[in-house]
Amino acid sequence: MEIAIIGASGYTGGELMRLLLQHPSADVVAATSRKLDGTPVASVHPHLRGLTDLVFRNTEAGDIDADFAFLAVPHTAAMKVAGTLAERGIKTVDLSADYRLAKDIYEKTYGVSHTAYFEAPYGIPELHRDEVRGAAFVANPGCFPTGATLAAAPLAKFAHTIIYDSKTGVSGAGNTPSATTHYGNVGDNFSAYKWTTHRHLAEMKQEVARLGSTARCYFTPHLLPVNRGILTTAHILLNEPMEQDEVEALYQKFYADEFFVRYQRPTLAAVRGTNFCDVAVESEGDRVVAVSAIDNLVKGASGQAIQNMNLMCGFAEDAGLRSAGMLP
Amino acid sequence: MEIAIIGASGYTGGELMRLLLQHPSADVVAATSRKLDGTPVASVHPHLRGLTDLVFRNTEAGDIDADFAFLAVPHTAAMKVAGTLAERGIKTVDLSADYRLAKDIYEKTYGVSHTAYFEAPYGIPELHRDEVRGAAFVANPGCFPTGATLAAAPLAKFAHTIIYDSKTGVSGAGNTPSATTHYGNVGDNFSAYKWTTHRHLAEMKQEVARLGSTARCYFTPHLLPVNRGILTTAHILLNEPMEQDEVEALYQKFYADEFFVRYQRPTLAAVRGTNFCDVAVESEGDRVVAVSAIDNLVKGASGQAIQNMNLMCGFAEDAGLRSAGMLP
Amino acid sequence: MEIAIIGASGYTGGELMRLLLQHPSADVVAATSRKLDGTPVASVHPHLRGLTDLVFRNTEAGDIDADFAFLAVPHTAAMKVAGTLAERGIKTVDLSADYRLAKDIYEKTYGVSHTAYFEAPYGIPELHRDEVRGAAFVANPGCFPTGATLAAAPLAKFAHTIIYDSKTGVSGAGNTPSATTHYGNVGDNFSAYKWTTHRHLAEMKQEVARLGSTARCYFTPHLLPVNRGILTTAHILLNEPMEQDEVEALYQKFYADEFFVRYQRPTLAAVRGTNFCDVAVESEGDRVVAVSAIDNLVKGASGQAIQNMNLMCGFAEDAGLRSAGMLP
Amino acid sequence: MEIAIIGASGYTGGELMRLLLQHPSADVVAATSRKLDGTPVASVHPHLRGLTDLVFRNTEAGDIDADFAFLAVPHTAAMKVAGTLAERGIKTVDLSADYRLAKDIYEKTYGVSHTAYFEAPYGIPELHRDEVRGAAFVANPGCFPTGATLAAAPLAKFAHTIIYDSKTGVSGAGNTPSATTHYGNVGDNFSAYKWTTHRHLAEMKQEVARLGSTARCYFTPHLLPVNRGILTTAHILLNEPMEQDEVEALYQKFYADEFFVRYQRPTLAAVRGTNFCDVAVESEGDRVVAVSAIDNLVKGASGQAIQNMNLMCGFAEDAGLRSAGMLP
Structure with a gap:
């Protein structure tokens, strides 16, 4: 093709x-x-x-x-x-x-x-596969909304509040030099940006609603001194407390058939360069911490775009996307 | 002496x-x-x-x-x-x-x-100066509780929920080699740890209570690929919405006489090597994002210990602690 | 197989x-x-x-x-x-x-x-392909000797002195925590180690001799705050001055048929995760600077090992090794 | 003043x-x-x-x-x-x-x-103190020439060839964003630049001549993924072989009275933020490796400028410059 x-x-x-x-x-x-x-x-x-x-x-x-x-x-x-x-x-x-x-x-x-x-169609295949399959035009999601939504999806409808605290590598800002990407401002440093005003929040809210949830959503991104990757810590406040076994089983089941979502404690390194989204969850009763890691340029952009292409064109969904990440 | x-x-x-x-x-x-x-x-x-x-x-x-x-x-x-x-x-x-x-x-x-x-006495001088002054023995606070508490203190009594999402440099794990501090596990990487179980939460809760607040407190720490510094993003859910002007004025007033707390958008770099805690705040109505940055080894440990010593011994509170950080 | x-x-x-x-x-x-x-x-x-x-x-x-x-x-x-x-x-x-x-x-x-x-056979296929092909047992070269030798090979016989100044990522020290790999000793830092005594020098000398050169060889490695990659700066002192055009043509010709050696200004990023060795050369008359970059774990170890396996077993030499690096 | x-x-x-x-x-x-x-x-x-x-x-x-x-x-x-x-x-x-x-x-x-x-006067006080003292105008040396010259000075007159292989932090390129300082081009990366043409070579040659040496000088700089610091590896080819004891004694004596030059194995971290130049030396007979580390913004620029000011104005030479570096 x-x-x-x-x-x-x-x-x-x-x-x-x-x-x-x-x-x-x-x-x-x-x-x-x-x-x-x-x-x-x-x-x-x-x-x-x-x-x-x-x-x-x-x-x-x-x-x-x-x-x-x-x-x-x-x-x-x-x-x-x-x-x-x-x-x-x-x-x-x-x-x-x-x-x-x-x-x-x-x-x-x-x-x-x-x-x-x-x-x-909004191209997170794990949530909207049927709409993507066979479509002629697909909107590829933002990098933050992809990781955040996959972190919270299984629990969204049980929550009243979801706070996405995300940390991204610098490549999200593109390859044009700017103060944001200047090494002296980022190297060995860390900071929050657009504390309450990042545009990607709109996508996150839209997806939470589509999951049948009325939870209030909040989002604060941060800039890491790394090239690639987004780790999102979703602080999920539940309507009713849930035990660890229960939430973990929920996640395992929700993603049981998804090749690109792996249930393991996320780190940026394990997904770097790949289309995987690693997810895990830990409950302390009324708050659950769900963490996801993706490569912002792959599952957060180009890899997911190819995953969508595969579905649109009838190729195997993982065609061209089976490479492992590098560690270290 | x-x-x-x-x-x-x-x-x-x-x-x-x-x-x-x-x-x-x-x-x-x-x-x-x-x-x-x-x-x-x-x-x-x-x-x-x-x-x-x-x-x-x-x-x-x-x-x-x-x-x-x-x-x-x-x-x-x-x-x-x-x-x-x-x-x-x-x-x-x-x-x-x-x-x-x-x-x-x-x-x-x-x-x-x-x-x-x-x-x-619990030695955060900005909150407990009178008890520290003249004391013969002072407990120096943990690194995370120092930054987190200074971020949330002015708003604590107006909140029903406070979620501390903290990101620390590797030096917090000490100078003995371990898997945690192994370069291959940390360099160009990022992850959460002790998602709901870090011991420092107990100090944070104790301080929030002392501030007259009944807010529920939660805490998740993360490990940054940097040597020094803790940036804490405090997601503060308010009982009643407050405007940006109001919360900013509250912080400015609360820390008006504090040499070591500066109101400016925090980055790790601006406080590295120093006893400063940089703090700023942004409201979106019912959620306020309050961010603080400290050097975990200085304001989070040895610097604050000297600040306490100065108060205990009658020296100027900033004696030995006026150096600027380095940027970059 | x-x-x-x-x-x-x-x-x-x-x-x-x-x-x-x-x-x-x-x-x-x-x-x-x-x-x-x-x-x-x-x-x-x-x-x-x-x-x-x-x-x-x-x-x-x-x-x-x-x-x-x-x-x-x-x-x-x-x-x-x-x-x-x-x-x-x-x-x-x-x-x-x-x-x-x-x-x-x-x-x-x-x-x-x-x-x-x-x-x-000493398994740098670009120099010893005939011996490797069909062999039952191959010695895979050290990471430093691979990059250093490929940098200097085309000019070795014209030189009287070759000084290899190499800079390696931390993964060369393995995945067992030690003082060498402790983040606090490496992160945002840089140093030389084994200034004149690294064992890999013996391989470098052996290869220079096999190239028909009597040049004296020296080697000093350094430790970079990166996970992967070795960049070797070979300072080559020539018996007779050579112009830029001449040395560049020499390199282009020497590696013309080599898929895994690319003539371009080397950076670690362009070869990371790949079996490529990027090489370029610049002359100032009697000294030539030849620089190479490899991924120490791939062309410097496992990738070259597979390249050797491919030759030993009659597979295409690049089988399994055509992936591009990631940039950034 | x-x-x-x-x-x-x-x-x-x-x-x-x-x-x-x-x-x-x-x-x-x-x-x-x-x-x-x-x-x-x-x-x-x-x-x-x-x-x-x-x-x-x-x-x-x-x-x-x-x-x-x-x-x-x-x-x-x-x-x-x-x-x-x-x-x-x-x-x-x-x-x-x-x-x-x-x-x-x-x-x-x-x-x-x-x-x-x-x-x-050329303001490296360790070499030109008498000219600087009392002068009304002093030229502050370049960052590379400062570290390189201090590394080689004690041995310069015994050498026929000196190759300076220097590695610098990104701050040397200033605080204006550019492709050179773009995080995506530097982070987790490493490369050589101006392989044979950096202007600072002229200062290095001038200083070597002033030291009474006729050695040929060469210089290749590299860019490190760190904010501050220059480590220079001086490969010194001697006219006559010298033993380790001899060269070490030479260095110890040469810098015995210099507060800002410390004889210890250099790392960037130990001098970061300070006016110190750490130096050490290792001989393998006809080649000596002399390594120096400085902070490019301090001993390589502003700190040395203040050291010169102190001499010009009759202040203590170390006034304002006694702070220790930070480690880690």
């Missing part, structure tokens, strides 16, 4: 190419970039040298010639090309925020008008 | 010596260690080379000849010598857990009998 | 299993450990959870039932079982130092007698 | 203010910045909050009212104001490169004309 990556110069673009090299049915035929037209992909992504001869091209969506597309562009840019791709019959996973939320919530959260809205 | 450091080979011992080198009235005359008798201090603490000629001695408490002592030994070891020091008229700050809690809480929390109990 | 990993609890054992999961013809049927008999592999290597059901067994070499074995045991332990494996017709790659050096050099360097010596 | 810091918004400016807070005779009265006029210093340097009320001012050199000035501006900017400060009788330490080299070498190395040249 021929694949185009639209906006391929960033970390998620590089990660899509890295992972698709291992996919038995995927052939990346186009990597677009406005600024890098003519530049070999391996010049920007040196880890891919020797494995790809692709060259960035500044191709418009109307000129893309492929069976499938990944949109790895900023929000508001995706909505401008989604329709064109659909008209041309190119199935698409959109990694931007443009189709993740209900229209009114999107416009309020991002402070812009949505000029090309339609409903799309 | 002549000072003995009992148990001087660890990180807190080294930090006491580092800081006391800058104290105008302090002269460290003894550094004890069971295992390192005869070894120069600078062999274990190479950053002190050229600044001290002290040699570790395996001196028993009954043979200590000093005006003041710091107990930097494990819990249960401190209670065995506290009485001896008192009899000899040596004022003491105990950095262990032995005198921080009410006797029954201590015995339940640490699973041991307390064989030499007495009440001691 | 059925494979046994003898000594599978360490980092190189874990890495062999990680990489062999991606090999089309390899089936790991045994993972031995003296201490962990009965423990699931995924308990020690949590990144492999969900991907393997192997359990560690304390199996003696005489009871190994496999077509191929990797010896991932300490030096002196390998020589005790190499003969047994050979008698049983089990082809073997030995990751220890026992068969890398001439007997007298080995005994002098390691200060022990070699009780079961025989000659074995 | 009233002090002005010209160009105070960067890391070296911040470091000057941090260190001068501990100086018994120094009073920083002006901190200039073109871009930050009116901004409190503590907004840019949050570690100084509570310790200084200074506000950045965009003051021209001709309007500076102070007894002493530190020039912490880029090269070519310093030469434009040095004369003005001299005319106004303001003693000055220049942290830029403008007065470190002979005029012709400077112009060739930096590719610019020097429009206001005069000779100034």
Whole structure:
């Protein structure tokens, strides 16, 4: 299957190419970039040298010639090309925020008008597999909402309050230098940011509601001095106390058939580079601590996008995504 | 004033010596260690080379000849010598857990009998200055309870639930190699530990109660890939919503006269190596996020111990403790 | 092909299993450990959870039932079982130092007698492919000698002096906690170790001689605050000055047919997790700086071991080894 | 003494203010910045909050009212104001490169004309104390040349070749975000840069010549994933072999009276935040490995600048500079 990556110069673009090299049915035929037209992909992504001869091209969506597309562009840019791709019959996973939320919530959260809205499946396959399977367009979830939602999902409907305290690696801020990503501000350091105002909270609330829960949701992200990974500590306040055996059994059962969700004490290292989400849970009665770990660029972005592609196109769900992480 | 450091080979011992080198009235005359008798201090603490000629001695408490002592030994070891020091008229700050809690809480929390109990002031000077001033023996608080309590104190009595989500540097685990401190398990990694069972929770609860609050307290610590520092994110659920202006004013007023508590967005880097606790607060109505940052070895241990010593002995409270941190 | 990993609890054992999961013809049927008999592999290597059901067994070499074995045991332990494996017709790659050096050099360097010596190919395929191909037993090179030798090989015979200044990640010291691997001694730190006495120098000298060079060789390793990777800066003093064009062409030609050696400015990140060795060179006339980067656990150990296995068994040389690194 | 810091918004400016807070005779009265006029210093340097009320001012050199000035501006900017400060009788330490080299070498190395040249002492006090003492203007050395020269100085005249292989923390690149300082390019990574072309080599050669040596000098810097510190491994090839006892004695004697040079195995951690340079040496006959560690922002910049100020103004040489580093 021929694949185009639209906006391929960033970390998620590089990660899509890295992972698709291992996919038995995927052939990346186009990597677009406005600024890098003519530049070999391996010049920007040196880890891919020797494995790809692709060259960035500044191709418009109307000129893309492929069976499938990944949109790895900023929000508001995706909505401008989604329709064109659909008209041309190119199935698409959109990694931007443009189709993740209900229209009114999107416009309020991002402070812009949505000029090309339609409903799309929200691509956490573990929760929405049936909608994703066979879809022509899927909205790929945000990195924080993926880890947070998978941490809390089994218990959401038993809770009155869920506080997501998340810690992310720096790659979540992209590969453009800024004060946020300046080594002197991050190395051997740690801090909270957007303490109560991060946009991803809207996705978290939407998913909690879809799980049949009325729990109040809160979210505070933090910045870790690591490249990759998000560990989310979900502090879940229950309506009625539950014992450890009970909550653990609930999680084991909820994820029993999910290859990409493993029940074990999460660390960033065990999932780094992989599409796994490690989850575990510990109860102290009325509060349960549920912790998840994902690689923000894989299960939190490009890996989950490929998992969605696999479902949309009838491939094995884990095709190209079975690699183990590295430890250490 | 002549000072003995009992148990001087660890990180807190080294930090006491580092800081006391800058104290105008302090002269460290003894550094004890069971295992390192005869070894120069600078062999274990190479950053002190050229600044001290002290040699570790395996001196028993009954043979200590000093005006003041710091107990930097494990819990249960401190209670065995506290009485001896008192009899000899040596004022003491105990950095262990032995005198921080009410006797029954201590015995339940640490699973041991307390064989030499007495009440001691709990040495967070910002909250208990009057009790510390002039005392002969002070219990120095745990690292997590110091940062957590200073984060939540101004709001405690307005809250029904306080969840402390703390992230600590590795030095909190001491300078003896272990799986916990093994670089391959920590470097470029992140994880939660003792999700619901850390002993420091008992101190946090005790302090919240002393602040006149009936809030339920919860605590989950995490391990950062950094050497020093604790950042605590206190998720405070209020009885009645409060606006940002109101909570910020509350904090500004509460700490207005405190040199060591600074109101600014906390990062580990800005307090590293110092006795400062940086605090700030952000409200979203019914939840307030209060964040604090301390250096776990300074305000979380040795620095606060010296601050207590200063109060006990009538020195300026900031004597020896005015150094700025390093950034970056 | 059925494979046994003898000594599978360490980092190189874990890495062999990680990489062999991606090999089309390899089936790991045994993972031995003296201490962990009965423990699931995924308990020690949590990144492999969900991907393997192997359990560690304390199996003696005489009871190994496999077509191929990797010896991932300490030096002196390998020589005790190499003969047994050979008698049983089990082809073997030995990751220890026992068969890398001439007997007298080995005994002098390691200060022990070699009780079961025989000659074995030295498994850097880029330099000794013909000897490795079809061999029944191959000595896998040390991590430092692999990177250093590949950096200097094209220029060795033109040089009178080669100084290898190498910087390694902490995983080279293994997964047993020690002062060397203690986070407090490594994190945000950097130092040299074994300044003139590291045993790997003997391998480097042997390879330089085999390249027809009489250059004097020196070696100083350093410890980086990273998990993986070795970057070697080879300072090469030439008999006659050479221009940049000339040395660069020399390197390009020398490695033109080598899939695993890429000519680009090396960084640890671009090779992390992979079997690639990135190399580049810069001349200032009489001194040339040649720099290489490898992952010490892959091209420096387990990956090169599989590359050797592929040659020994007639598989494609890159089978199981084509994964890209991760960046960031 | 009233002090002005010209160009105070960067890391070296911040470091000057941090260190001068501990100086018994120094009073920083002006901190200039073109871009930050009116901004409190503590907004840019949050570690100084509570310790200084200074506000950045965009003051021209001709309007500076102070007894002493530190020039912490880029090269070519310093030469434009040095004369003005001299005319106004303001003693000055220049942290830029403008007065470190002979005029012709400077112009060739930096590719610019020097429009206001005069000779100034080169401020490594351990080597040029007599010239610095009482001078009105001192050129503060580069960070790499300081550590490298102190590593090799005792042996320089016995050597025919000196190769400086240096590894620096990221703060050497300043506090402006760039690809070089982007966390994703540095974190958990390592690389060489300017392999044969770093400008600091010119200072190193100049100092080696002043030491009476004709040794050829080479220099390759590398970038560490740490904030601070430079470790230089000087590979010194001797004219005649020397034994370990001999070289060690040479170093011990050479630095016997130097408070800021300590003979011990260097690590970055032991000198971090301090003005110390730790040095040690190991011989293998014809090659000697001499290693030094400094904090690039202290002994490599602001600390040495204050040490020079102390000598120029008749203060104790270690005034304000006796703080120990932090370990860990």
